[in-house]
Amino acid sequence: MQHETRALTIAPELRAENGVKTARGYAAIFNSRTTIGGWFTEVIAPGAFTDTLRSADVRALIDHDTGRVIGRSSVGTLRLSEDEKGLFVEIDLPDTTDGRDLAVQLERGDISGMSFGFRVPLNGDDWSIIDGMDARTINKLELIEVSAVAFPQYTDTEIALRSRDDAKDKAEAQRKLAADANRQGFSARTLAREADQEQRFRRIS
Numbered sequence: 001m002q003h004e005t006r007a008l009t010i011a012p013e014l015r016a017e018n019g020v021k022t023a024r025g026y027a028a029i030f031n032s033r034t035t036i037g038g039w040f041t042e043v044i045a046p047g048a049f050t051d052t053l054r055s056a057d058v059r060a061l062i063d064h065d066t067g068r069v070i071g072r073s074s075v076g077t078l079r080l081s082e083d084e085k086g087l088f089v090e091i092d093l094p095d096t097t098d099g100r101d102l103a104v105q106l107e108r109g110d111i112s113g114m115s116f117g118f119r120v121p122l123n124g125d126d127w128s129i130i131d132g133m134d135a136r137t138i139n140k141l142e143l144i145e146v147s148a149v150a151f152p153q154y155t156d157t158e159i160a161l162r163s164r165d166d167a168k169d170k171a172e173a174q175r176k177l178a179a180d181a182n183r184q185g186f187s188a189r190t191l192a193r194e195a196d197q198e199q200r201f202r203r204i205s
Contacts, residue, residue: 003144005064006034006042007115007152012089014106021093021103028144029086029115033135040134044141049082052143060091061147064117068098070148078146089114089146102148117144127168128204 012025030046039046060078071078071091079090093099105111126141 003117003119005115005117005147006044006150007113007149008115009113010151011109011112012091012106012114012148014103022100023089023091023093023102023106023148026085027087027089027116030084034132035133036136041130042136042138043064044085044086045137045139047082048138048141049080049087049143051140053080056143058143059145062098062102063149064145064147066145070094070096070099070102076149080143080146087116087143087146091146091148105150106148111148111150113149115147115149115152117147118142119144121204147192193195 006028008027008029010026012023015022015024028044028049030044030048033041033043036042056073058073058080059066059069059076062068062070070093073080077094079093081088093103102111118141120138124138126137126139128135128137158169
């Protein structure tokens with residue numbers, strides 16, 4: 001299943017309460033424009049996660065590895081919320097090798113950020129030009145997973161670039177339709193004017 005990933009270089013914090021260790025932090029920040037791979041800039045709009053948080057069964061992973069699950073939203077070991085800042089994540093770490101290792105890595109500072117995997121549904125993003133560069137605004141997305149990552153980075157721009165190209169093709173098609181409609185309207189007006197002149201000429205003659 002193809003999806004995109006985005007990362008945030010703000011390490012989650014570790015908290016311990018009643019014998020449970022919890023990793024807490026932001027996986028996404030709203031209205032923070034970021035350059036993606038040198039190809040385009042991108043910003044996530046407030047509310048982009050609203051719909052997906054109502055229904056998605058999201059997993060928490062280590063480095064996007066689906067074989068290293070450390071939490072799940074449907075059972076409450078992963079809690080996700082959207083506030084004015086962005087997407088906030090809380091993961092109750094399991095008493096497993098990955099869970100214990102992650103707790104130690106957070107304490108040591110080995111984990112440097114959070115990331116999330118997502119898909120953008122049809123019409124979920126808009127493209128424009130800002131300062132001479134393609135600019136993407138994500139208004140709605142489908143959240144698949146969140147991850148604690150050692151190397152927050154963007155490596156998958158292909159899907160987004162396809163979205164950009166589709167948007168450009170759609171805009172070009174709309175421009176052509178508008179131009180054709182304008183030409184047809186001009187032709188219709190010209191014919192109507194000629195017909196009116198012909199009728200006036202016949203009445204005079």
